[in-house]
Amino acid sequence: MKISIQTGGLVNYRGLEEGYRLIREAGFEAIDWNIDSAWDSSQFKKKQLPHCIFEDSLEDIHSYYREELEVIRKNGLEIWQAHAPFPPYVQGFPELNEYAIGVYKQCIRFCAGAGVRYLVVHGISHSVNDDTQTPESIRRMNLHLYESLIPVLAETELVVCLENLFISHEGHMLEGVCARPEEACGYIDYLNEKAGKECFALCLDTGHLNLVGKRQKPYILELGKRIRALHLHDNGGMQDEHLAPYTGNILWRDVVDGLAEIGYDGSLNFETFRQISPYRMEKEMVPVWLRTIYETGCVFRTRIEAAQGTKM
Numbered sequence: 089m090k091i092s093i094q095t096g097g098l099v100n101y102r103g104l105e106e107g108y109r110l111i112r113e114a115g116f117e118a119i120d121w122n123i124d125s126a127w128d129s130s131q132f133k134k135k136q137l138p139h140c141i142f143e144d145s146l147e148d149i150h151s152y153y154r155e156e157l158e159v160i161r162k163n164g165l166e167i168w169q170a171h172a173p174f175p176p177y178v179q180g181f182p183e184l185n186e187y188a189i190g191v192y193k194q195c196i197r198f199c200a201g202a203g204v205r206y207l208v209v210h211g212i213s214h215s216v217n218d219d220t221q222t223p224e225s226i227r228r229m230n231l232h233l234y235e236s237l238i239p240v241l242a243e244t245e246l247v248v249c250l251e252n253l254f255i256s257h258e259g260h261m262l263e264g265v266c267a268r269p270e271e272a273c274g275y276i277d278y279l280n281e282k283a284g285k286e287c288f289a290l291c292l293d294t295g296h297l298n299l300v301g302k303r304q305k306p307y308i309l310e311l312g313k314r315i316r317a318l319h320l321h322d323n324g325g326m327q328d329e330h331l332a333p334y335t336g337n338i339l340w341r342d343v344v345d346g347l348a349e350i351g352y353d354g355s356l357n358f359e360t361f362r363q364i365s366p367y368r369m370e371k372e373m374v375p376v377w378l379r380t381i382y383e384t385g386c387v388f389r390t391r392i393e394a395a396q397g398t399k400m
Contacts, residue, residue: 096122173188356388
């Protein structure tokens with residue numbers, strides 16, 4: 089069970105060489121590769137489709153990421169999971185949906201070739217402000233999105249992970265797609281049956297669960313083995329702060345016990361980029377917090393493996 093951390097918010101600020109060196113020196117063995125910045129989503133508000141590297145040929149994509157991949161491998165880091173660009177839908181901009189599907193297909197091909205195990209692809213949530221859609225039409229859009237990826241996934245061993253999301257509305261945090269465990273199970277089971285093999289799973293986001301007021305352990309137990317990747321981070325229940333564990337109000341015993349009970353054996357991945365943001369702390373403190381986050385992962389790993397060992 090490897091301990092990993094997201095690359096965004098660190099490599100972006102510190103550059104490839106220093107960013108990945110800091111990750112390695114803190115002790116991390118793997119990464120969650122933030123290739124979600126491959127498109128400029130701010131263009132969507134203008135109803136414009138920006139150019140994305142994942143529109144290009146695989147040869148061009150590999151050339152674009154070659155230097156970064158070399159630095160990752162030089163530091164001995166495994167790319168356990170990656171995060172695809174998002175969102176795949178914006179109200180009043182239907183062209184985005186098909187564009188996103190094309191991007192995701194090429195992203196899957198590239199990630200599979202780069203040795204990525206899991207690719208997080210956000211689903212579409214029904215916003216209370218969007219009177220052009222209904223919960224049922226949003227469900228159809230999500231099924232179309234993920235079903236469109238099955239032919240490409242069938243050619244690889246890569247698994248696409250849905251993620252439990254939230255919606256921010258007038259200062260309130262509301263449930264987004266897969267926030268309800270029965271909905272997440274329903275999507276994943278249906279899609280895998282359609283694919284004829286495990287092509288889909290869940291990336292559990294602890295911070296998002298906390299924002300919509302859900303206990304961690306019951307959700308984890310209901311999803312069970314469908315959970316294949318993690319976004320571990322904390323918050324105070326009001327904002328998506330992406331902080332280190334024990335700096336918010338999540339009950340981490342619930343998380344660890346739940347993961348142990350379902351026999352989770354994947355990477356313990358931390359999505360704590362705002363904890364180490366230069367807007368939050370001095371440069372000299374970043375290695376200290378990276379090491380703290382890694383050592384927190386070591387404690388979690390020891391507890392999970394010990395609990396699973398007692399059941400064997």
